[in-house]
Amino acid sequence: MHTDTTTSRQPIGGAGTYFIRSGYRSRDQVEYFLDETDDTVTWQPDVYPYAAARAKELGRDVVIDIGCGRAGKLASLAHEYPAWSFIGVDFGDNLVWCRDNHPFGEWIEVDLESAERLPVSSSLVRRSIVVCSDVIEHLVNPAPALSLIRGLLVEGSAAAVLSTPARECRSGHDAPGPPRNPSHVREWASDEFQALLKASGFEIHYAGLTRSDDASNGLSTQLLLVGLEGTEGEQR
Template sequence: MARQHLSQFLGPVSKHLNSIRTAAQVISRNQGLKLLLNSGLTSRTQVHPDVYPFAAYLGQLFGCTHVITIGSPTARDLIQLYPQFEITGIVPATDLDLYRRRYGFANWLGADFNASFRILPDENILRRAIVVCANVIEQLASPASLLENLKLWLDVAPICILTSADRSLDKGREGQAAHPGRWNPAELERLLRAEGFNLEFIGLTASDNVSYEKRTILALVKNSAAIKPPAVKTPSDFRVVAFMAAYNEEDIIVQSIRKWTEQGVHVHVLENWSTDSTYNLAKQLEGQLPVTVERFPKEGPSRYFEWGAMLERIEQLSREIESDWFVRRGADEVLLPPWPGMSYRDGLYFVDRAGFNCVDHTVINFQPVDDGFEAGMDHEAYFNYFDFGKLPSYFRQRKAWKNYGQKISMAASGGHDLPFEGQRVYPYKFLLKHYPVRSQGHGEKKVFHERKARWNPAERARGWHRQYDSVRKGHRFLRPALEQRLFVEDDFNRTYLMERLSGIGVLR
């Protein structure tokens, strides 16, 4: 019965965490099974279904041990947090006895949010806590007291998730009228900045688990003393080296290399004995730009694409080349930090200053809608329609790491992870824009002749190179624009804030 409730009600987090392990953790503690079953007895309609999974995701990566919730979390919300975190909940005073009776594993405090109140948790808790204030602020006659408390807590706590219905929200639980939104995202941003909050991101998240319409504002506010991206100046001697694997990419190789070098990144190309002009085009840039090119394998073309051996070569190069950070990317990928207008190199320096040493990425795939792309064009500018990458491998794209001279191992994961001792993954994912196919003819040539025909059977047996298994002869590589999403950077950053920062919400 518990398993049935788990699969039905864990919701979006089940796509990102091991559900069986989560169930075992919940059941292992007193009242855990009761919480699990209560989550199945609550309404099927869940408000802001991704917020508490997002809190668990960020809490883990920020190294938090506690979560402080403000508002009225449901059992389905709390099951995302317990028992991984110690929970302190601040609920309406009229509901205090109910919460203490129903969820005795947490520390519950009551407050009249519409009155002047002051609650100051222990600093040792705050220092290790993520704060979640979900859909409370818009219900208050005046948010002043709530904001004062949050401001005090964020002098110590690392991060706060704040949500509010926006002014277009017109339905709530069970289709009944909800508290109307008082702000749109721009207005809430102005309010938070005027109150002195260190606002890092603001956008939208799903309002319920029925329509998943984006009508709830999501704001991420960080510690008051935490450095802000614009304030960080990357020193000229901060060196980043990008390892770029390339095979038959003559139509984009020059643009792809320049997109790195224009950001001050050195590019080392591992050219896999292309049968087109990729190698010659890359070599021509060697004397003009910070680019080095090697052919791999050194001995000459191999019968199969030896991806594992190439990853081992990159591991070897990372021990030989002097650099502060390394990044591995394909020639058909464009990588961006989560802060608009910032270069990837500057983003890595900011991550470094924040005390982290590894970066993960969210993947979006751009597919052609026509056959108009020509060699030498800017592929990032030409292709405007995308969808989120949904293959299992896309949810672990740890491709950038700080160089301590440490040994890394990418080959074990097929290049999707690079575990090393002391790894601290930055909580917010960077963006990976992927341009694997540029026309119908290119797709047919690449998939059937340059990929499937060259896969290494031993690597296939390990579960690698599965991305084109469903593609058969006659496949239509052109996708109508109506079947994809138009990429406009500002709209994307706002509408898909949670998806791009964590991957939560992608699989729906």
């Protein structure tokens, strides 16, 4: 793995490039990401345990998983916390698979590039924490998904846990793109992604690196805890 932890000589971009540096090339379109699990490797193994720990600290017992895929890690949380409620949000074959194979949870079909609101009762939202784990990089336009997450926070969700690749740790700050992974539209360096979140109305309570997988154990995935702009949050 190529690792570049130095600061780029180029400034971060603006809203038109989702704050990615000048010269970066995103994909115009990607194929549907079918979440077919490889049992030998767990990707982002620490994100959902982190979210569960924050939920317990904040007194929440509902997890809303935005872009849940086949919800394997959500299933692990359901096994560990059987009294909690779980809501998985996705579309297409991944969501069909969840409905057919998971005996727990509520499965909501939503296009994350166009939806404005989730059909979830306010009483559940006020008991929730939101997770969006390695989803943003798959979206041609991430703005609707970020707006959807912010809307849940406005409705009373305690916080949102986000993860996405850290480009500076994988190919360098100034890598021209597109990403090596053909299902990724773009990948942000950490300072770029934090700028995007702040511009989208989020307050960042924690930002760091976490393991990309449990095979290499390399710290090349961004992990963030966010709330609404101007709110107090857990610094962890």
